[in-house]
Amino acid sequence: METIVQDRCEQVRAELKQRLGGPNSIDTADSLWRGLTTLRKLLLTRLHNDVEAQFGIDTIRAPSTKEEARREICNASAEIEAYSVVVVLGEAAHSGYAKADFPWFCQWLTRLIWGDHPDPTVLERLEAYDQLNDSERRRMFASHVEQALPEATSAPLVIYRLYPRAVRIATALAFGDRLRASDIRSEQIGYLPVITDCHECHGAPLDNGEVCNQCGNPLWKLNWMNATD
Secondary structure (H helix, E strand, C coil): CCCHHHHHHHHHHHHHHHHCCCHHHHHHHHHEEEEEEEEHHHHHEEEEHHHHHHCCCCCCCCCCCCHHHHHHHHHHHHHHHHHHHHHHHHHHHHCCCHHHHHHHHHHHHHHHHCCCCCCHHHHHHHHHCCCHHHHHHHHHHHHHHHHCCCCHHHHHCHHHHHHHHHHHHHHHHHHHCCCHHHHHHHHCCCCCCCHHHCCCCCCCCCCCCCCCCCCCCCCHHHHHHHCCC
16 A cells, blocks of 8 residues: 655654644545545556557557657656646635645645655646636646647546546545545546446445456546446
8 A cells, every 4th residue: 555755754744733633634644645646547547558458559649769658657647646736625625624724735735746846847737727717627637638648539538527526535535524525426426327337346435545446446447437328
């Protein structure tokens, strides 16, 4: 089970405990890290590996070298992280998490993901996303991810509806709010009703870091996403 990068693990845990208090604040930091890390990896898998497995490799759009391929993945990963952080902050504000010191929480989350000295381009992207409403932000995210990973244009569009809600669920679970997580899952079911057909997880929100082997919950496999008609 993944935890926060070791060199800043204890620092961010201690900061959250001091600011928010409560016996579960340390678990919140680790849970949020696990949830966001798992979702980032799953989204990359769905948009890259799974698309290529289903549709094959487009030799015209495929990177010509291993270094170029690594750069594409790195760029897409950075875009996913920036978008996810803004979604976490939106959910935390909406649900009242860290409401006693929300400006501090924004800075803490940045340190959790990128450390004390994030790249200036990261901060610029965060600001750009923050100025948009949810729909505009989602479209901008899809555009930038597809620029980084051209094969992502073959993924089902519903993935861009499911992913931000998956991040919101991860945020709710990190703060122990399972009722809110269930409400957001109901929104996802509205976009992808087959979620509830899984005989393994039954479409229920999983603990952060867990993945259903059958359907891919918390971010479903492409054959499940394609079953929307």
